[in-house]
Amino acid sequence: MHTLLVLLGPTGIGKTELSLHLAKYYNAPILSSDSRQFYRELNIGTAKPTPEQLLRASHYFINTHSILDNYNAGQYEIDVINILPDLFANSNYAMLVGGSMLYIEAVCHGIDDLPTIDPEIRQYIKQIYLENGVEGIRSLLKKLDVTYYNQVDLKNSQRIMHALEICIMTNQPYSALRTQTNKTRPFQIIKIGLNRPREELYERINKRVDEMISQGLETEVRSLYPYKQRNPLNTVGYKEFFDYFDGHYTYTEAIDKIKQHSRNYAKKQLSWFNRDASVRWFHPDDALAIINYINSFNGNIGDIKQTGE
CATH class of the missing domain: 1.10.20.140 (Histone, subunit A)
Structure with a gap:
């Protein structure tokens, strides 16, 4: 049976590395459902997979658009649904990986067909x-x-x-x-949620922000300052630096705000995902349990492998 594995969870939880392990195990392409990784100009602040990670599995919807494009969840739904038959022709599995709530909802359940805004x-x-x-x-x-x-x-x-x-x-x-009616999909959907103890998650988020700073996030954001009114740049990590450039924050305050707003966003994501009773939750390190759970739907497809193999 064709199956879409939906790997979801809050920012900083550890979706990328686990998705690569599962992609290898299930021979599954990865479709990003991180609505900021679509944009070529946003790199450090969106924690995109590294070039090495991108080579470990087939990826879609990363670096596919410019911040000058108008792209939304409705168009994303169409694009994903249109590409899945080709992907399922080569594998029984595909993976939707990310934490953008509305975009995941669009693929799994559909959203209303609303007009493009002038x-x-x-x-x-x-x-x-x-x-x-x-x-x-x-x-x-x-x-x-x-x-x-x-x-x-x-x-x-x-x-x-x-x-x-x-x-x-x-x-x-x-x-x-708003019809708020779910669309029927011609494939099975298995939703896997990732979570950690709150202190552990927040520590990872703070550390990741520090890593982004050391990688040159400030320089990346400064290069995008002329486009700060574009909707894709209304994003944690970018808007705080814009406020710093405009004199609303000190440099230290901007970094503290990025960490705070990232933690707030993670909390918001978890609140949203927890409303979906079909999500089965795991710790990101528990790959064996996740594989066993997936295999329980369609039967085991082979020997279970340890994460990192």
Whole structure:
């Protein structure tokens, strides 16, 4: 049976190395579901697989787009679903690896077919937010779509702005366009969640930020400063350095904020994934248990190998 293995978890948990081990064991290509690894210009701050790691398995959706492109979860869903038949022609398994919640949701369950937003409308909403803050966009959403206003996380400015863009683009309430129906997929989906004790995860996140700094993250972000308004750059590790360049943070404060915001994002990811009862959770070091779990669906495909072989 064709099977999509979904390896998900918070930032810094250790998905990359485990995915390479599983890809070798199952002869499975890896499709990134990290929505920032799509972009060629974002490297250090997105913790992309190294060139050596990329050679260890076939990878898709890494370095496929520019930050100047308009790319979203809806288009990603189409692209992944279109490429999977070709991948399944060569292997019974493919792997979706990453932590971008909406993009994983799009592939596994589908998302509503919503219109592409005109750049002018996007800029209009962004300007309201810049001038009036989150209260400004909350107020407008309450006026245009009170139903979604009562459902959405009112602290999530990105989600509020997205809903406003749809409202204005279509002249209809966003809530009226959301079907929230799951699409049927012609393949089996097995979801594997990775987690660690909270202190262990936070220590890994802090260490990874330090490594990014030593690898030259500041220089990478500085080269992208002219494009800081592009949506892909509204990303932890980049926006904090932009604030440092603009004089809002000291250098030390910027690094501390990157660590803090990375930890906050990890917590948000775990909260989202924990709502999905179909996810089976493992420690990233427990490769044997993960393989046994996967094999329990389709039967064992061979001798179990230790991680690192």
